[in-house]
Amino acid sequence: MNEEELRKRLEALKIEHRDLDAAIDALATANSADQLQIARLKKRKLKLKDQIALVEDYLIPDIIA
Structure with missing residues (x-):
């Protein structure tokens, strides 16, 4: 993936993260x-957070100081 595709992917992940929230x-x-559904959404939200961090x-x- 090039930088532009990564930026688009990052924005899509952030939007999905906000929607889940x-x-x-x-x-x-x-x-x-529904506590089970809430737990599933929270788990998905955490996975998205990890993916966002990876793309970032x-x-x-x-930068090595």
Whole structure:
């Protein structure tokens, strides 16, 4: 993947992460909160966070001091 594709992928991951956060909040405030579904969404959100960090590491070069 080139840098432009990585930036697009990063933006898509961040959008999905925000959407999952909103979905988790909505389910948590609902009267019939499904704890299993919330747990699954949180797990997916953590995976996305890891993927975001990985893509950011590719985009931001390490600077050795």
